[in-house]
Amino acid sequence: MSDAADVLISHCRQAGQRITAPRRIIADVVARADDHPDVPEIYRRVAEIDPGISLSTVYRTVKIFASTGLVERHSFAGGRARIEPASEIHHDHLIDIESGAVIEFRSDEIERLQALVARELGFELTAHRLVLYGRPLARKARRTRKP
Amino acid sequence: MSDAADVLISHCRQAGQRITAPRRIIADVVARADDHPDVPEIYRRVAEIDPGISLSTVYRTVKIFASTGLVERHSFAGGRARIEPASEIHHDHLIDIESGAVIEFRSDEIERLQALVARELGFELTAHRLVLYGRPLARKARRTRKP
DNA sequence: CTCATTAATGAGAATGGTTCGCAAATGCAT
DNA sequence: ATGCATTTGCGAACCATTCTCATTAATGAG
Ligand SMILES: [Mn+2]
Ligand SMILES: [Mn+2]
Ligand SMILES: [Zn+2]
Ligand SMILES: [Zn+2]
Numbered sequence: 001m002s003d004a005a006d007v008l009i010s011h012c013r014q015a016g017q018r019i020t021a022p023r024r025i026i027a028d029v030v031a032r033a034d035d036h037p038d039v040p041e042i043y044r045r046v047a048e049i050d051p052g053i054s055l056s057t058v059y060r061t062v063k064i065f066a067s068t069g070l071v072e073r074h075s076f077a078g079g080r081a082r083i084e085p086a087s088e089i090h091h092d093h094l095i096d097i098e099s100g101a102v103i104e105f106r107s108d109e110i111e112r113l114q115a116l117v118a119r120e121l122g123f124e125l126t127a128h129r130l131v132l133y134g135r136p137l138a139r140k141a142r143r144t145r146k147p
Numbered sequence: 148m149s150d151a152a153d154v155l156i157s158h159c160r161q162a163g164q165r166i167t168a169p170r171r172i173i174a175d176v177v178a179r180a181d182d183h184p185d186v187p188e189i190y191r192r193v194a195e196i197d198p199g200i201s202l203s204t205v206y207r208t209v210k211i212f213a214s215t216g217l218v219e220r221h222s223f224a225g226g227r228a229r230i231e232p233a234s235e236i237h238h239d240h241l242i243d244i245e246s247g248a249v250i251e252f253r254s255d256e257i258e259r260l261q262a263l264v265a266r267e268l269g270f271e272l273t274a275h276r277l278v279l280y281g282r283p284l285a286r287k288a289r290r291t292r293k294p
Numbered sequence: 295c296t297c298a299t300t301a302a303t304g305a306g307a308a309t310g311g312t313t314c315g316c317a318a319a320t321g322c323a324t
Numbered sequence: 325a326t327g328c329a330t331t332t333g334c335g336a337a338c339c340a341t342t343c344t345c346a347t348t349a350a351t352g353a354g
Contacts, residue, residue, distance in 0.1 A: 017330080017331095018320085018321050018322070018329090018330060018331070019321075019322095020320075020321070020330090020331065020332080021320090022331080022332075023331090038311095039311085039312085040311090052332095052333085053332085053333090054332070054333045054334070055312095055333095056312090056313080056314090056332080056333065056334075056335095057331080057332060057333070059311090059312060059313070060313085060331085060332085063312095063313090075222065075225060078222065079310085079311075080310085080311060080312085081225075081311085081312090094264075094265060094268055094270060096270065097273060097274075103268055103270075105264055105268060107260060107264050109260050110257055110260050110261070110264070113254060113256050113257050113260070114257070114277075114279055117241075117252055117254050117257070117279065118241060118279050118281045119284070121241055121250055121252060121281070122283060122284050122286070123241060123243065123250075123279075123281030123282060123283055123284060124281055124282045124283075124284055125279055125280070125281050126244060126280050126281055126282055127244075127279075127280040128277070128278065128279045128280060129276065129277070129278045129280075130261075130275070130276070130277050131275065131276045132261055132264065132265050132270075132272055132274075132275045133272070133273050133274040133275060133276075134265045134268070134270030134271055134272050134273055135270060135271045135273055136269060136270055136271075137266070137269050137270060137271055139269070163301095164301080164302090165300095165301060165302065165349085165350050165351070166350075166351095167301095167302060167303080167349075167350070168349095169302080169303070170302090185340095186340085186341085187340090199303095199304085200303085200304085201303070201304045201305070202304090202341095203303075203304065203305075203306090203341095203342085203343090204302080204303060204304070206340090206341060206342075207302085207303085207342085210341095210342090226339085226340080227339085227340055227341085228340085228341090295354100296353100296354090297352105297353090297354085298351105298352095298353090298354105299350100299351085299352090299353100300349100300350090300351085301348105301349090301350080301351095302347105302348080302349075302350085303345105303346105303347080303348065303349085304345105304346100304347085304348095305344100305345100305346100305347105306343100306344090306345100307342105307343080307344075307345105308341105308342080308343065308344085309340100309341080309342070309343085310339100310340100310341095310342100311338100311339095311340100312337105312338080312339090313336105313337080313338070313339100314335100314336080314337065314338085315334100315335095315336080315337090316332105316333105316334095316335100316336105317332100317333100317334095318331100318332080318333085318334105319330105319331080319332065319333095320329105320330085320331070320332080321328105321329090321330075321331085322327100322328095322329090322330095323326105323327095323328095323329105324325100324326085324327090
């Protein structure tokens with residue numbers, strides 16, 4: 001019962017929706033996820049707490065949370081959507097193409113330029129999607145080597 | 148039989164693949180597309196030329212062209228992939244959220260910053276995906292109004 | 295040009311992620 | 325506690341894309 005999960009739950013109530021056991025558990029699992037899990041993975045974590053909750057319910061609930069803006073869905077690869085609890089501060093992602101790891105970053109410069117580019121094209125920027133793909137640089141001075 | 152289609156076809160031959168009627172037609176349709184059509188749309192255009200060509204073949208052929216780097220597949224919305232012939236100069240896209248129109252743009256500044264950000268995170272940038280979503284600005288001085 | 299080889303095609307089935315439909319279960323205002 | 329509307333679990337349906345496989349057709353040798 002993390003605080004972030006409470007936010008999800010209170011938004012549920014405010015939207016006239018019922019607070020159910022599945023929703024509490026899913027909210028909790030999503031709120032404490034820091035690794036951009038996909039829905040089946042959330043389902044696995046939820047099942048550890050209550051094996052009776054169905055995959056359908058996880059999909060439905062994540063969708064509801066996403067529609068209230070409390071959860072974000074990213075489509076990094078072509079496959080399944082990756083989920084993360086919405087954070088105060090916006091960020092974009094870099095994918096390590098070797099490990100698949102998701103690294104978060106934030107570039108005010110890029111954000112500013114995006115808005116600028118859109119304006120020059122005659123548009124008001126309403127959203128954007130930026131994903132970088134990269135290969136880890138070989139560091140010259142590794143300090144994990146053995147002496 | 149556009150010149151761009153010829154490039155696609157010659158690459159086919161070079162890769163030891165056969166030049167077939169379907170491939171010629173699909174290459175031609177893709178090469179002259181300037182609107183980022185999805186595969187079913189390409190299929191429709193192909194069918195106008197030869198109604199016997201199957202959707203499977205269009206999917207297969209587009210995939211082959213994409214693997215040789217001559218065609219690019221974008222996933223703008225969550226739905227189906229949008230196709231475009233690869234161009235010499237890289238560009239990114241802005242989606243008009245009102246009309247769905249795809250506008251191309253290029254920002255050397257953003258490109259540069261992306262590589263910089265990746266490097267700072269310890270990665271060599273190998274690819275990226277940038278899509279802007281915007282609403283058309285209301286122009287103060289419309290010259291399309293009636294006098 | 296003809297033939298044999300082998301890749302490509304068309305039709306439809308299969309796939310994988312996600313959503314739907316519905317009967318049964320449950321939350322919540324009274 | 326009671327009744328009713330919302331949710332749930334289950335399986336079927338969906339949609340874009342890929343796969344299977346028997347048939348067709350491109351290619352290169354002769
Ligand atoms: Mn993130
Ligand atoms: Mn384009
Ligand atoms: Zn951003
Ligand atoms: Zn770019």
